[in-house]
Amino acid sequence: GNSVTQMEGPVTLSEEAFLTINCTYTATGYPSLFWYVQYPGEGLQLLLKATKADDKGSNKGFEATYRKETTSFHLEKGSVQVSDSAVYFCALSDKGSARQLTFGSGTQLTVLP
């Protein structure tokens, strides 16, 4: 079945540091890949997505590239801010009729001023 393995947290960085959160996946076929963010006390917000190999999703300074050869979708940001403190979830959708999402375990990011 499908699975998503995400970098263990929590991650603590200083403001303006470089961020990488690793995500690898196992799936049959060619899934769509997503990063969602959950700010404290809120629901999930879509951060970015990629639907095919070599696609790069980007939003709010965050980027992730769909790497089929390494089955990875690592999240990066060049300079984090305190407001980026949240839990980040990597997820995949198998594009089948069910179009269900499989989530990684989530990574708690804390950015210190």
Added chain:
Amino acid sequence: SAVISQKPSRDICQRGTSLTIQCQVDSQVTMMFWYRQQPGQSLTLIATANQGSEATYESGFVIDKFPISRPNLTFSTLTVSNMSPEDSSIYLCSVLMGQGTDTQYFGPGTRLTVL
């Protein structure tokens, strides 16, 4: 995307009681889902809410415990029945906007505490 609301936003309930959570979308959607997020955990799919027919449940979730309704294309309810403290979680609904998309949008969640 769509505007998705959930009611209640949070509740504290007694063991053995039931709570119904509502999910309302401001436009018609093709698919609706219900997820559970236990404290400090990731999201687990409970079921797909099917319009006009019985929901499709994932392994480990049953209709008697989590009855779901979806009377139209913009509204669904999830009931958590005969609650125990282990049911304390955030419950989220999500939607797919069209036939050709696989991007799910989530509601704000309902934070449930069972005493």
